[in-house]
Amino acid sequence: MKEAKNIRVLLVCDGLGHSTGYYVVAKGLREAGIEVILGGYQIPKQIVESAIQEDADLIGYRIMDGAPEVLVPRLVGLLKEKEMEDTPIIVGGIVPPPTIPKLKAIGIKEVFPPGSKISNIADCIRDYTRAEI
Secondary structure, three states: OOOOOOOEEEEEEOOOOOOHHHHHHHHHHHHOOOEEEEEEEOOHHHHHHHHHHHOOOEEEEEEOOOOHHHHHHHHHHHHHHOOOOOOOEEEEEOOOHHHHHHHHHOOOOEEEOOOOOHHHHHHHHHHHHOOOO
16 A cells, blocks of 8 residues: 655745744644645745755745735746746735735635634645645
């Protein structure tokens, strides 16, 4: 019988403040059986480098301080440059509602606002990584 691979999620954020939700999500995902790599504050180029080094199955990008309409497309573009466009990205945090369709149009799988259920985030990660745990 083939052993199931753990899902590896790289969690990163756009700033150093407002980190409680970041850690709550990390803890909840770990409790759901998902391996979480805490990347902390990183710019898009660093996120791509970390995703490569950590062999991440999915990137979770917490946006609170930065401009999602600038940072997220930059991350998507850098992943394409590294031929990693198949790496799913989910975004959490404060994203203006008019920006959400724009993010989804460039390939973001889901946007989770503050107060989202951890179970919904975990289910989304499982759906987009197609891994069994």
